[in-house]
Amino acid sequence: MKSKAKTILGLILGVVITATPQAFADTDLTTELLSDIQPSISVAARTIKNEESVNAASGIHGGLIGEFDLETNNNTNFVMTAVIKTQEGDADGFANDGKVLMFTNLDYLPNKTAVDNAKNHTGLSPNVIAYPFTLKIDEPMTLHWQPNNSQNKPRWAIYANTGTSAKLTQTIAGVPYNDTYERGVDAKGQYQVTVYVTVMEQ
Amino acid sequence: MKFTKFLPIVLAFAMTTGVASAALTTKDKVDYQITVPEYYDIVATKTNSTATASVTGKYTGLTLGNGLDATFTVITNMPSDVVYLYAETKVGEGYVSALYGSESAPYIAFTKDTSTISSLAKATAADMATGTATSEDAIGFALSVDSVTPSGQVASATPSWDEGTTRDGIKYTLKNGKYVFKYSIATDALSTATFDTDDSQGTYKATLYMQRAQL
Numbered sequence: 001m002k003s004k005a006k007t008i009l010g011l012i013l014g015v016v017i018t019a020t021p022q023a024f025a026d027t028d029l030t031t032e033l034l035s036d037i038q039p040s041i042s043v044a045a046r047t048i049k050n051e052e053s054v055n056a057a058s059g060i061h062g063g064l065i066g067e068f069d070l071e072t073n074n075n076t077n078f079v080m081t082a083v084i085k086t087q088e089g090d091a092d093g094f095a096n097d098g099k100v101l102m103f104t105n106l107d108y109l110p111n112k113t114a115v116d117n118a119k120n121h122t123g124l125s126p127n128v129i130a131y132p133f134t135l136k137i138d139e140p141m142t143l144h145w146q147p148n149n150s151q152n153k154p155r156w157a158i159y160a161n162t163g164t165s166a167k168l169t170q171t172i173a174g175v176p177y178n179d180t181y182e183r184g185v186d187a188k189g190q191y192q193v194t195v196y197v198t199v200m201e202q
Numbered sequence: 203m204k205f206t207k208f209l210p211i212v213l214a215f216a217m218t219t220g221v222a223s224a225a226l227t228t229k230d231k232v233d234y235q236i237t238v239p240e241y242y243d244i245v246a247t248k249t250n251s252t253a254t255a256s257v258t259g260k261y262t263g264l265t266l267g268n269g270l271d272a273t274f275t276v277i278t279n280m281p282s283d284v285v286y287l288y289a290e291t292k293v294g295e296g297y298v299s300a301l302y303g304s305e306s307a308p309y310i311a312f313t314k315d316t317s318t319i320s321s322l323a324k325a326t327a328a329d330m331a332t333g334t335a336t337s338e339d340a341i342g343f344a345l346s347v348d349s350v351t352p353s354g355q356v357a358s359a360t361p362s363w364d365e366g367t368t369r370d371g372i373k374y375t376l377k378n379g380k381y382v383f384k385y386s387i388a389t390d391a392l393s394t395a396t397f398d399t400d401d402s403q404g405t406y407k408a409t410l411y412m413q414r415a416q417l
Contacts, residue, residue, distance in 0.1 A: 045230040056241030056279060066232040103236055108281055114355065126355045126378075129236070172234060183241060184277040184380045185354045192235045199228040 042071040043078065043197050052174070056188070059129060059181025064172040068197045070141065070158065071165045077200040078158040079146075080135075080168075084128075084193050087111045093193040094133075094154050095119040098145045100177045101133040107189035118180045127187055130180040132173040138166035150201065157200065170195060242278040244285065244412055253389075261399050263392060264341065270387040271348075274412040279378045281356070286364060286416055287383070288371040291340075291408040293317045299369040300408045301345070305361040308347070308372060309393055312406035314339040338400040342393035345410075346386045347372075354379025369417040385410065 045068050052061035070078055082093030084104040088111065093102050095118065102118055104110050105127035118125035135143055140161040147154045158168065253266040276285055289300035292315040300311040317339035350359050357379020364373035374383075 039226070042227045043230045044227065045232045047232055050232055051235045052237070054236050054238045056239050057243075059238075061236050064234050064236075066234065068230065068232075101234070103234070105238075124355050129238075170232070182354075183243070184279050184357070184378055186238060186279060187281050187378045188238050188240045188279045190235055190237050192233055194231050194233050196229065196231045 037073070039076070040071065040073040041076050041199055042069070043199070044069045045197070054129075054181075054191075057183065059176040059183075059186075061131075061174045063174040064170075066170045066195065068168040068170075069165070070168060070197070072160050073164055075160045075162055077160055078197055079151075079200045080156040080158060080195060080197045081153055082193055082195050084115070085109055086115055091115055092154050093195075095130055096177070097147065098154065098156055099133055100130050101172055101193050101195075102128055102130045102180075103191035103193045104128050105187055105189045105191050108187045118178075121178045124182070124185055125180050126185045127189075127191075128180060129186055129191055130177040131175070132177055134171045134173070136169040136171075138168075139163070141166040141168075158197070168197065238279065240280055242280065242283065242414060243276070244414075245275045246412070247273045247275070262397070263394065264397055266387070266389040266391070269389050272385045272410050274381075274383040274385075276376070276381040276383065276412065277379075278376055280376075281378050283376045283378070283414070284416075285374050285376060285412050285414055286366070286369075286371045287374070287385075287410070287412050288366075288369045288417060289345075289408050289410045290369070293340075299371075301369070301371050301410075302342075303345075305363045305372045306347075308345045309342045310345045310387070310408050310410065311337075311396070312341050312343065312408045314402070314404045314406055337396055339402055339404070339406075340396065341401055341406055342396035343387045344391040344393060346388060346391070348384040348386050349382070350374070350384075351382045352376075352379050353381075357381065359383075364416065366417045371417075373416075383412065 045066065048065040048067055050064055050066055052064055054061045082101055083090050084093040084102055085106060086104060087109045094100065095102055102115065108127050110127035114125045114128045117123040118128040118130050135156065137143055137158065140163040142159050142161060144157045144159065146157050149155060249271050250268050251270060253268045253270055255264045255266050258265055289310045290297045291300040291311050291313040293313055294316055301308055303309040352359055356377045358377050359381055360375045362373050364371055
């Protein structure tokens, strides 16, 4: 009986081993592993300091900092957009060719005119406050301002340039840009801008 | 030897499926937020706060040598706010309410601080307005609301007469913005009913002020 069982087991193993294709020699196996690596893309926000209280007499705050960790193994490019809320809905939060970020009052939403005034320095901008915005990214990735693009939304393009990982650092200065803060005109409350980093559309 | 060939095949399959399912995070965001706290500021300025008065007629009239004025600049960032214009003047027993009339035609009472008129806070102005009480050493003048100038896209000021617990005055309901309130007393602003020989020679004084708290 034991002998019969050994014979059956021996047959099964024999089939398995025999069925292994000759192509799985060591060199061929290495080639197959490389060809199976899938695109790996990662965008991860790391908040360093994203909330501040403003001196209501001056509009000055202590500065804000945020970071994004970008990774790609297939030379994927990224884009960065800024979104603010207005009475007419979401709007672009950049000004001055992407070097300024606008914040809008969530409790008392501004209208489009106020946002345009802040952006163009053309008049009162109640409930919109803008601050200088600077960016830094690790090489070889690079940043390019794109006011006009296929998405019809001003944005920063982030080109990988064959780089595989980079840290994108965003700094928002604490002194209001172009007198966009005015005591009394800008109501108390919480002001916000949301910055997104996404994979660039193909 | 044969089993060591089989094992890498299994591992290769596991690695391939693992990479494909875990490494695509294509979007993230940061919400940047700043908080603007409540803010208000009230600053009073004046050009002329004193005047020498001349009696006219048979002690029936009083003309000021120059007009008096006061300006209050108010800044508030509160979308719903109020400020009160009050006046007070001193009598023998302390300070009393000195503004009377209405938000469109207010009067202000000046007294010598030894005045014997009623020390009841609100009775002073009321008595002077109706002329029902003798008002020794108390004289009333019309207070002109020259202008209330709001600036800001939503700024507006709505006046109403306010009777507080200890003071009467003009209440302004404001939206956030900047405001300049200008008041004056003209040289001929005497309320003649409040002036007679009961008002003795001397210095008369009243204080006009603006604040956010009701009194």
